[in-house]
Amino acid sequence: MKILVTAKRVTDPDAKIRVKPDGTGIETVGLEYKLNPFCENAVEAAVGIVEKGGGEVVAVTIGNDDAVNNLRTALAMGAERGIHVKATDDQLDSDLAARLLAKVFEREKPDLFILGKQAVDGDSNQVGQLVAEYLGLPQACFASKIEVAPGKATVTREIDGGLETLELALPAVITADLRLNTPRLPTLPNVLKAKRKPIAAVTPAELGVDTALKVATVAYEAPPQRKGGMKVKTVAELVDKLKNEAKVL
């Protein structure tokens, strides 16, 4: 089975993000970048399927030149080769990212395309669904379990109210949720091996995609801050405050 997976570069998920004073973006000085956690789940799922049943995992990223580093993380986890679509985050919206990925899909013709359910920077949670629609494929979003059989995938999804299991005809699009698996840490030999794995670079123009955006981000600001931080010493004091100050009892 051939599986295409995403490997998006994101700011460190645990970093404190600050907005630039002029509102044009975020402060990037000193920020570290990592592979999007949901993409790690996607890569792990794909590699796991191929380890069991054979096949090939191809990882794709859209990003600046540094995104190649995060693509190599996917290669160190077990993807065979990488595709780097050269476009920076400020040139993209979810729709354009999806149309680029749809073109990559058409070139690669995989049986499955597994994406992270969202990127932890943009938090849009749209790309997998858009890709599925552009390609006319079935989807299973927010996957916590994937089983593949010839011509089909059975996917359990984490949805409001419980767990739903879907059966999809292949090819299909799946978006990975965090409980899908525990992504492996690349071993040193695999990190070294990943440096020799091939990465093909391609531009949006070469993919023949119209780069006009449907949604433009025009400003960034910090959210309203909570005035928290008050501590009480005893349970009695806490309950007194809840009753007489907050009036929530």
Add this chain to the structure above:
Amino acid sequence: MSILVIAEVSGGKLRKATLNAVTFARQLAAARGDTVAIGVLGAGVGGAAAEAAAFGPVHVVDAPALATCTAGTWAGAVADLAGAVGANAVAATSSTFSRDLLPRVAARLGAGMVSEVVAVTPDGRFKRPMWAGNVVATVEVKTPKAVFTVRSTEFALADPAGAPGAVAAAAVTVADDGKAKVVSFAPTVSARPDLGEAKVVVSGGRGLKDKEGWKVLDPLADLFGAAVGATRAVVDAGIVPNDLQVGQTGKVVAPNLYFAVALSGAIQHIAGMKASKVIVAINKDEEAPIFSVADYGLVGDAFKVVPEMIEEIKRARAG
């Protein structure tokens, strides 16, 4: 033109969360001189359509192929409905239903989509959180049509319209694309209220250790008729079901009162609860980040503090 709100129907009934999107749609309609209509789709949704009519005109697509929600089939139906009623915008309250479905609708309509809208600006732009709510972005939709999911915490439940709306069957033919089918659904069984609708939420973290430890929260939740929430670590450990996860990628809640018990307050968790009106944090570690967003923090062992607090609250209520 009209703004079409896609209703969420569960067990034949209109989900209350639909009404948050109606409020958003009314705000947007007022700014643009548009009207609001509600689309009720599904199989056997006559009752839900009648409920929805209290809030505006309703367009119904009732078809057997919509009995279960598979996004490919549904996207065609919603996009066709938007076309049939002349809608230039489609909106729904953010949920796993709408997040799964609406991007496909946007692709069908050639529309830009904005996820998790928290505000409409006077000049017709939209605000939305990014980076786990640490940044609020203002975005502009460049396409003639637009699709939105909106945060229930930022748009109140809509009041009924002055006069009930008409309920009309829409001229939309639904065809199952046959590529996906629901084979089973394992519901989370709980006697507690829905996280998104509860006025009080009691959440626990890794500090409660295991299923046995988790039970310390039950009497507290009982006392308030509260919903129970959890951090990712607790869900990962299998202590509670997935749909109790509060945070960046789980539920976003804003109750009147939020108890954060034995949870440290990772960025991802705070993203899902910081809009709560009053936050109470109980944690052994006085350096825990949760204290920085809490209105009332108490440093202490949850297993000791929570039972004490329950007794104290009972006394305070009696007195």
